[in-house]
Amino acid sequence: MKVAIYTLGCKVNQYETQAMEQTLRARGHEVVPFSQEADAYVVNTCSVTAVSDQKSRQVIHRVKKQHPDAVVAVCGCYSQTHADDVRALGVDLLSGTGDRQGFLDLLEEAVVQRRRIESVVPSFDRRTFEVLPAGGMTERTRAMLKVEDGCVNFCTYCIIPYARGPVRSLPLETAVEQTAQLCREGYQEIVLTGIEISSWGRDLKNGESLIDLMEAVCRAAGPVRIRLGSLEPRTITEDFCRRAAALPNLCPQFHLSLQSGCDETLRRMNRKYDTARYVQSVELLNQYFEHPAITTDLITGFPEETEEEFSKTLSFLERCGFAQMHIFPYSIRPGTPAADMPQVPKAVKEERAHRAAQVAAGLHRKYLEGCVGRTYPVLFEQPRDGRYFGHAPNYMEVLVDGADLHNQVRRVTITGTDGEVLLGTLAEA
CATH class of the missing domain: 3.40.50.12160 (Methylthiotransferase, N-terminal domain)
Incomplete structure (x- = not known):
């Protein structure tokens, strides 16, 4: 059929x-x-x-x-x-x-x-991880490996725990097998994904955590790059950073979910960290990795968010120096506690998203400028406007003059930026 x-x-x-x-x-x-x-x-x-x-x-x-x-x-x-x-x-x-x-x-x-x-x-009846064939996103350039399903954080704005059920983890041995298979199929980068990968191993009850999975997968991948999906900030500890920094094929991009830079708002969201703990994670990553890309998500206009609370968030964004951000005006999700809270007017939510986007754009430009003069191994994906497009290990977009570079990893010296992407030249082999 x-x-x-x-x-x-x-x-x-x-x-x-x-x-x-x-x-x-x-x-x-x-x-x-x-x-x-x-x-x-x-x-x-x-x-x-x-x-x-x-x-x-x-x-x-x-x-x-x-x-x-x-x-x-x-x-x-x-x-x-x-x-x-x-x-x-x-x-x-x-x-x-x-x-x-x-x-x-x-x-x-x-x-x-x-x-x-x-x-x-019923989603909460599920207790085992369904192993599915791993595969690619873009013509054998980058593959995804789903290692976890489910979430039990119950943030007040989110319905996903009810849709996905409790945490279930792909067994480490199976993850290693699927990683090796993806490498044999020619992928140059593997992205570990899941609903809440920071919770990987919690259900296995054998003492293993995400960093153990990362070490095993990175070994199995050899030279193939390993990239992490979104992380809960509390995942980032001294031990995590010390062990992660020793993995040569781990991409130094860390997407730490934020949602708000104000402690009062974070409490209403039922997030499990405060801004002090979040900053600790950012500082640890900057201590153990050279110019890492720390990226995040932000919700503007969450119920009851005041102008003062939003101002705290804007200041917090500057303090963290994010390389890139995804910004969303709060959207009511019926069936969640936040839907019953006093709401911020739509125009205010959108105006705050616009202001946050301006800050994010400035931080992005600043991070890109910090990449100029460095040399990165770039995984090339496709032609774009007469040049070739790819991603550096920090997931920043790179453009170079060249042809027939698809699925190749080539060293690129970054010569400049247009404020959105990095511009570079192919380094000598």
Whole structure:
């Protein structure tokens, strides 16, 4: 059969989609673009915000209208947390965030039998990690390796613990095997991803933690680069930094989730750290790594955020000197405690996001300027505007004059910046 998959949301969803695509091909099916005719259309949904819910509904509604004779199957976070809403859309197969292999079994059944099927298992009933085939994002340049699923932090703005359930970890031995396989397939960089990778190992109850996984994966990868996904700031300890700094193929980019630089706001968010602990993490990384890229996320206009609290956040951003930031005006997520708190007007949330973005842009330029004169091994990905584009180990974008550099790692001397990306020349081999 021909199957088309539409993916909304995070890298974990992207990972799970490519795993389903690999499995479908292994079973003899054809995976086609979502715009083409297919026997079945899969919508892998997101529910991180109310806007994500709306986008998921729109895609489902559109594909049912455009392809009335095809099977429409829905999985992912939105169908896990809002099964009744998805059911009302009249889909043929309704599933959640678990058992992707079983979901494909049901998809085959739905296409053959032409009957509606449901299989949504309560997320908190899950206790084991579903091992899926690892794979790539961009033509064998960078691969993702999902090492963890679930979250039990219960931040007041987030529904993901209800969508994904408790923490489950990919066993270390399996992670090593999948890493070695990805290296044999020709990938030059592997990204460790998950819902909350800082919690890796918590469920294994054998004393292993994320740094143990990192050491094992880095050894298995040889010269292939290993990059970390988003980290909880408390992961960064002296022991973590000492051991991480000894890994030559670990990319010195650390995405430390922040959300607010004000302690009062962090408490309302139910974050598990304060600004003092966050600064400690930043200082440790700067102590153990040379010019590391510390990146982050920020929510502006969280419920009850005052102008004074937001001013504290802006000052905190400057203090941390982030290399890059993702900034989001707070979006109400129905079903979470924050949705019932006094809300900040939309215009204020957006205005604060704009001011934070200006600070972020200045910090980004400053970090890039600090890269000028350095030489980095750059993993090249694709042509761009007559030059070639790639990423340095710190994940900063690099442009050079050159051709036929795809999937090559070449040393580049950084000669300047346009404020957005680094400009360089290929160093002598």
